[in-house]
Amino acid sequence: MHIHRLEKIWLVFGCIMLAVFLIIIGVSAFASDNQPPSDATLIDPTQVDQTKPFDKPGLKKIDDNKYEAVMVSQAFQFTPQDMTIKKGATVDFLVTSKDVVHGFEIVKTNVNMMVVPGHINSIEYTFKEAGEYLIVCNEYCGSAHHMMSTKIKVVE
Ligand code: CUA
Incomplete structure (x- = not known):
């Protein structure tokens, strides 16, 4: 040929x-x-309330410019509600779901995660500007999906 x-x-x-x-x-x-940014850690979704650190969800100050936000998503709310942090601080978000797939989007930032039950989803973000940041669920999760939100206040 x-x-x-x-x-x-x-x-x-x-x-x-x-x-x-x-x-x-x-x-x-x-x-x-x-490595993949999240999804690496597993959790039993029926035991979230008994599993550390999700047995005590909330904002923890680690040092001057660093926080850890342990958050639980469930239809149709995020726990905790309304956190306040200092401008310039970095927050390490750990988020899991007790029921179905939820979204975790911090409006006006590039933070956007899918919160999958059975997984501990994590992301880090530094808040360089003061203001009120809305966190919304952007995965359809049921009849009150559009009500599912919380806020972070970033103060000077
Ligand atoms: Cu949770 Cu939509």
Whole structure:
């Protein structure tokens, strides 16, 4: 079988590009200890109230500029309601669900998680501007889904 010279060149070029592409994806996916941002920790959704730290949901001050927010989602509310933090502080959110899949979106930020029952979902965010931040559920979870929200006040 005869293959035209140019055709051969392009075939080889295509194969090389494919290899380069796969190597870039493979290396970048596992480089610098990359790992999925959440979903790594499991919890029994029927035992949330008895499982640390969700037995005591709330905002904990870890040091001057760092908080941990332990939050429980259930139809149709977030616990705790209305947290207040200092401007410039970083908050480590740990969120789980007692029932169905909920959303966790902090409006006007890039924080947007799916809260899956059985998993502890976590995300970190630094609040650089003062103001009131609305947290909403953006996964349809039932008849009062649109009522499901809480707030974070960031004060100077
Ligand atoms: Cu919870 Cu929608």
